[in-house]
Amino acid sequence: xxxxxxxxxxxxxxxxxxxxxxxxxxxxxxxxxxxxxxxxxxxxxxxxxxxxxxxxxxxxxxxxxxxxxxxxxxxxxxxxxxxxxxxxxxxxxxxxxxxxxxxxxxxxxxxxxxxxxxxxxxxxxxxxxxxxxxxxxxxxxxxxxxxxxxxxxxxxxxxxxxxxxxxxxxxxxxxxxxxxxxxxxxxxxxxxxxxxxxxxxxxxxxxxxxxxxxxxxxxxxxxxxxxxxxxxxxxxxxxxxxxxxxxxxxxx
Amino acid sequence: xxxxxxxxxxxxxxxxxxxxxxxxxxxxxxxxxxxxxxxxxxxxxxxxxxxxxxxxxxxxxxxxxxxxxxxxxxxxxxxxxxxxxxxxxxxx
Numbered sequence: 001x002x003x004x005x006x007x008x009x010x011x012x013x014x015x016x017x018x019x020x021x022x023x024x025x026x027x028x029x030x031x032x033x034x035x036x037x038x039x040x041x042x043x044x045x046x047x048x049x050x051x052x053x054x055x056x057x058x059x060x061x062x063x064x065x066x067x068x069x070x071x072x073x074x075x076x077x078x079x080x081x082x083x084x085x086x087x088x089x090x091x092x093x094x095x096x097x098x099x100x101x102x103x104x105x106x107x108x109x110x111x112x113x114x115x116x117x118x119x120x121x122x123x124x125x126x127x128x129x130x131x132x133x134x135x136x137x138x139x140x141x142x143x144x145x146x147x148x149x150x151x152x153x154x155x156x157x158x159x160x161x162x163x164x165x166x167x168x169x170x171x172x173x174x175x176x177x178x179x180x181x182x183x184x185x186x187x188x189x190x191x192x193x194x195x196x197x198x199x200x201x202x203x204x205x206x207x208x209x210x211x212x213x214x215x216x217x218x219x220x221x222x223x224x225x226x227x228x229x230x231x232x233x234x235x236x237x238x239x240x241x242x243x244x245x246x247x248x249x250x251x252x
Numbered sequence: 253x254x255x256x257x258x259x260x261x262x263x264x265x266x267x268x269x270x271x272x273x274x275x276x277x278x279x280x281x282x283x284x285x286x287x288x289x290x291x292x293x294x295x296x297x298x299x300x301x302x303x304x305x306x307x308x309x310x311x312x313x314x315x316x317x318x319x320x321x322x323x324x325x326x327x328x329x330x331x332x333x334x335x336x337x338x339x340x341x342x343x344x
Contacts, residue, residue, distance in 0.1 A: 038344045126344035149341040154261045156341050172340040174309040181343035216260060227336060228316045
């Protein structure tokens with residue numbers, strides 16, 4: 001049940017998806033991997049939308065060079081753990097929700113436990129090795145995975161529903177080389193809010209998700225487009241052949 | 253015959269996009285992309301390695317369908333094809 005205060009607070013979005021939709025948001029637990037450029041707008045918009053439990057994970061310390069884009073953090077936070085700063089800001093934005101800020105590096109060993117029984121995983125990472133881990137655990141636990149990535153003025157997003165849509169490894173089987181990527185803060189602003197919108201739509205059952213569609217944003221020309229993406233039957237993460245092997249393996 | 257090549261992200265910054273090209277019948281996807289990319293050394297190096305093979309992370313699409321880069325050398329393009337070439341974007 002929503003409190004009187006919540007009814008008032010979320011009034012303008014209850015117009016969109018009703019109290020039932022708002023209650024679904026309240027009951028939800030969303031896992032956000034990263035409290036940086038993408039993680040900031042994602043966490044802020046999910047917090048103010050009233051997602052009941054948010055777990056946000058980051059191992060980094062706020063650096064001056066983060067501040068052009070990582071809007072969860074500000075000058076006074078430089079030198080603080082990003083989780084400390086993120087927790088403070090999200091509490092300021094919405095004290096009615098639960099925020100777990102976890103200061104750790106996501107690894108193959110801890111990822112299952114970190115994700116726990118979350119209803120969705122949001123990709124706010126800056127590298128493919130960890131994205132692939134998130135993708136694998138999403139496929140294994142059959143929970144949606146909201147992918148986003150950016151560089152410069154350019155970004156991409158897609159929503160992965162395990163068993164239904166292509167997974168991240170179907171779309172991008174090989175990681176690009178590591179680099180110190182250029183970026184203007186508005187770009188993760190665009191892509192992060194697309195991801196947050198996808199999460200809210202998924203939880204409230206509104207609209208159509210970016211299923212099997214790679215959304216592409218080119219800020220330099222202010223154009224967006226989408227590319228249809230397909231499942232790879234021999235995908236090492238979600239392919240039917242691979243899944244069959246896994247089942248056989250378990251039976252043995 | 254004429255085909256359109258669209259580059260995305262870093263590739264677009266280096267090579268432009270929506271490039272219409274007149275080609276001989278039988279031109280392969282690999283020859284098409286490398287022919288255009290050769291106009292800019294940095295652009296070429298972003299897509300192809302020292303041996304002239306596609307870098308392993310490059311995504312190639314022909315009319316919205318994925319073509320494995322390993323097959324691009326034997327896949328002939330057809331009149332009216334739209335080819336997309338893009339890298340995964342990694343930042344967050």
